[in-house]
Amino acid sequence: MDGQNITKVVLLACGSFNPITNMHLRMFELARDYLEDTGQYRVVKGIISPVGDAYKKKGLIEACHRLEMARLSTENSDWITVDSWESLQPEWVETCKVIRHHYDEMLAAEQNNDDVDTVKYAKKRRIEENYFDGSSYHKRRDGPQLMLLCGADVLESFGVPKLWKQEDIAEIVGRYGLVCISRSGNDPHKFIHQSDMLWKYRKSIHVVQEWVTNEISATHVRRSLRRGRSIRYLLPDNVVDYIREHGLYSDESERKNADVVLAPLERYTGASSS
């Protein structure tokens, strides 16, 4: 068998997913194609981790709905899963800690052949087959890697004061790695060049150029819903149905957390202000 030097990768996407859109799902597909095309990686699993309600973002609806929509949207994927751990934490959890949690889970799964996860059996089995097939099982030294999947906007948010702890950025990029989907208009390479820290870890940052502009955003979806416009084909049909059934996203829901400070900003400024 070839593939001795192929590293298995789990992709983790953190965010509001308020609601999940086809664009979020496309990012996973683009990232997998890109990584596998390098010949160095095999992507065995994708994890969607919606942020908890304590994040306090404006217009953020309850995690139970965001989780359910993400679950519905991944029903037809044989490798993308949804994980509720982050959203169930009472406080907002730094992305770095979320990554650590999933990294530990991943290693445990490697060792126990027992994926502690919420995935349905068929999907779980397929993913386990991905983990444990053939010769690579013996090659501990090339253990699986967990990478954070994000849009270029997240990479650029690393430069926003008080939003990220510098040591967290170093850990995320240096220890784990980043796959960044670049939409036209963003220039992640320039951004990496302009940050000494990102430059240092540039080899762990995989920039995936998306040639087809696709600006579907959750913000746009919510706006369309508030204005009674169609959102069909921007997200999977079953999510559209779920939103209608539960009457999600209204003027009222958009006012949620309107005057509240975002949890990370609150946390990182709290120490100095008290």
Place this chain on the structure above:
Amino acid sequence: MATRRVPLVLLACGSFNPITNQHMRLFELARDHMHSTGQYQVVGGIVSPVSDGYGKQGLVLAKHRIAMAKLALQSSNWVTVDEWESQQPDWTETVVTMRYHYGRILEEYEQSTGMHDDFSGTTTPLSGPCPQLKLLCGADFLDTFKIPGLWRDDHVEEVAGRFGLVCVSRGGLQPERAVHESDTLSRQRQNIFLVREWVRNETSATEVRRALRRDRSVKYLIPDSVIEYIHQHNLYTEDSERRNKGTVLRPLAKQAQPVKSLDD
């Protein structure tokens, strides 16, 4: 109800090679827009794939394009696929396709109003506003009007004037410019509805075919059922992309006329 809205059917002509989520988005955006004018009630949408006689490079057989469009629209309760155009032995001018569909729509309308007359006993021929048919298109479509030899002037006049256009733009002022640069379109300006799509989405069938040839994922760009169909029939390959290569597009051949001076 205060005012009777004009019943409107939207017709989209094109290759649909293959149909994408973006094609279906155009219908949704157009319907929302036409409703927001307060004058129209969109009562249906028709996807009319072009026939194989069109001669476009990479065009797979109409039976496949029809099947994929049907699969994609299975879950829509207002947009349907019509095979008439695709079954014509030769390429059909868009205006001819529009006449055919409008004829059908009028017939249905007259039948329904006829029944109404019998019932009420009045001789008024119209029980409500007469339905209309408009051509739904993307912004780049307007640009095809200025390609020499592709459209006959009287056809542009009829499509825009008699029927009307609903054009969804993908950002930029492209459609406004296209209207401005054409005397015919400018004359029919009141019958051309420009829908601004604020979210740019450039998913095109060309991109989808390219991704498929390169064995890249197209999931979430086209419906899962269409992806399955494509794989089952091994539709888009380097071979299929070479189909009709070097062939003159049928409208250019069919309407060939002495080349007019390009600059006035």
